[in-house]
Amino acid sequence: MVGHLRGHGAPPPPAGKFILVRREVDPADLIQLAEHGLAGAVSVAGGASSHAAIIARGLGLPMLAGADPGVLAAAAGHHAILDAAAGELIVDPDPHHPHLAAAARATPGPRAGRAPLEVRTADGEPVTLLCNVASAAETRLGLSGGAAGVGLLRTEIAFTGATGWPSEAGHLARLTPVLGLLAGRPAVVRLLDFSGDKVPPFLGRGQEQGLAALLRAPEALDDQLRAILRAGAETRLAVLVPMVTSLEEVAQVRAALAKAAAEAGAALPQLGIMVEVAATAAAAAGFADAVDFFSIGTNDLASEVLGLDRADPRARPALAADPRVLTLIQNVIQAARPAGVSVSVCGDAAADPLVLPLLLGLGVRMLSVGAARVPQVAGWIAATGTTAAARQAAGILAAGQDQVNR
Numbered sequence: 049m050v051g052h053l054r055g056h057g058a059p060p061p062p063a064g065k066f067i068l069v070r071r072e073v074d075p076a077d078l079i080q081l082a083e084h085g086l087a088g089a090v091s092v093a094g095g096a097s098s099h100a101a102i103i104a105r106g107l108g109l110p111m112l113a114g115a116d117p118g119v120l121a122a123a124a125g126h127h128a129i130l131d132a133a134a135g136e137l138i139v140d141p142d143p144h145h146p147h148l149a150a151a152a153r154a155t156p157g158p159r160a161g162r163a164p165l166e167v168r169t170a171d172g173e174p175v176t177l178l179c180n181v182a183s184a185a186e187t188r189l190g191l192s193g194g195a196a197g198v199g200l201l202r203t204e205i206a207f208t209g210a211t212g213w214p215s216e217a218g219h220l221a222r223l224t225p226v227l228g229l230l231a232g233r234p235a236v237v238r239l240l241d242f243s244g245d246k247v248p249p250f251l252g253r254g255q256e257q258g259l260a261a262l263l264r265a266p267e268a269l270d271d272q273l274r275a276i277l278r279a280g281a282e283t284r285l286a287v288l289v290p291m292v293t294s295l296e297e298v299a300q301v302r303a304a305l306a307k308a309a310a311e312a313g314a315a316l317p318q319l320g321i322m323v324e325v326a327a328t329a330a331a332a333a334g335f336a337d338a339v340d341f342f343s344i345g346t347n348d349l350a351s352e353v354l355g356l357d358r359a360d361p362r363a364r365p366a367l368a369a370d371p372r373v374l375t376l377i378q379n380v381i382q383a384a385r386p387a388g389v390s391v392s393v394c395g396d397a398a399a400d401p402l403v404l405p406l407l408l409g410l411g412v413r414m415l416s417v418g419a420a421r422v423p424q425v426a427g428w429i430a431a432t433g434t435t436a437a438a439r440q441a442a443g444i445l446a447a448g449q450d451q452v453n454r
């Protein structure tokens with residue numbers, strides 16, 4: 049903090065490998081430090097559905113969220129073991145601790161492996177597997193793992209510390225390194241979603257946030273759209289609108305996109321919406337004629353339906369298996385079909401071994417998952433038969449209906 053006040057910026061990261069322990073880990077810090085020795089992170093605030101945890105999973109880094117505040121007393125410079133699966137940070141471990149021997153044998157870095165060129169279910173149904181990213185590092189990781197492209201570029205993560213709306217040049221500086229890796233590939237770029245745990249200081253308390261704030265700043269929207277069109281010119285570009293609640297919002301973005309594309313002499317990209325608000329999922333048929341694709345955000349959808357804050361340590365991707373959430377997902381898929389609108393799932397439930405088969409069973413054939421998870425998810429898809437999966441999903445939906453009727 050003193051460094052910032054003196055205008056020196058953040059102190060350099062420690063030499064060698066280190067574990068970041070903070071009251072609240074910032075997802076942008078994870079991206080920046082991942083290339084400078086970051087081996088894992090521990091956050092007192094948040095849970096498995098917080099954006100820091102999502103980015104850590106995308107980067108293939110172990111992370112503990114919702115940790116006991118006692119971890120903040122851990123002194124810097126000591127050896128430590130982070131066992132995220134067991135939920136433990138062991139400071140000054142016994143030199144004979146079994147984890148140390150295991151770590152010495154393991155190859156460092158994210159899980160190796162690569163998804164096959166064509167990802168298919170056990171019964172041969174083709175599935176498009178894309179990755180979620182907020183940085184060039186994740187994009188490289190996802191592509192090297194076999195992702196066909198990017199199904200969700202979270203543009204706001206780079207600007208969570210911003211003191212004003214990013215300029216066109218600011219957007220270009222962040223977009224070019226990512227979209228430059230995606231020539232000829234799908235690149236779904238989401239408009240700034242300054243909501244939840246991603247609100248920058250200039251949109252502080254009491255102010256409008258998220259999509260509403262962006263639409264009230266039409267120049268900021270135009271700046272981002274122009275930058276997306278320029279940086280994504282060589283990609284199979286699509287623009288995704290977050291947290292949509294009304295047709296007016298879609299119409300406003302569509303008009304701005306058409307204007308930006310005409311001015312740039314660029315082809316009009318596809319326009320899709322995140323379906324992550326329960327009322328929007330319930331009214332999906334009303335949105336189907338206004339959009340080219342739906343992308344289901346199970347993180348926000350499940351948290352709203354189940355009444356859990358995203359930062360609540362109880363919130364986690366597997367909760368999308370709840371029949372109340374699955375019923376809404378089924379409604380979105382059924383609304384999309386007759387309108388010829390494609391559906392993908394980009395919430396973290398798509399990379400959850402419990403929920404993934406249910407999504408395939410409901411008919412989802414496009415998934416976008418954390419970059420480091422691509423090979424593992426491809427393996428789970430290959431092990432899933434769609435007939436059994438459809439039966440399993442129908443069973444959960446019927447059990448949910450029974451509960452409602454009782």
Ligand code: PEP
Binds near residue numbers: 202345347396
């Ligand atoms: C979601 O809500 O599922 C989603 C993908 O968006 P984000 O996690 O960025 O809110």
Ligand code: MG
Binds near residue numbers: 324345347348
């Ligand atoms: Mg969301």
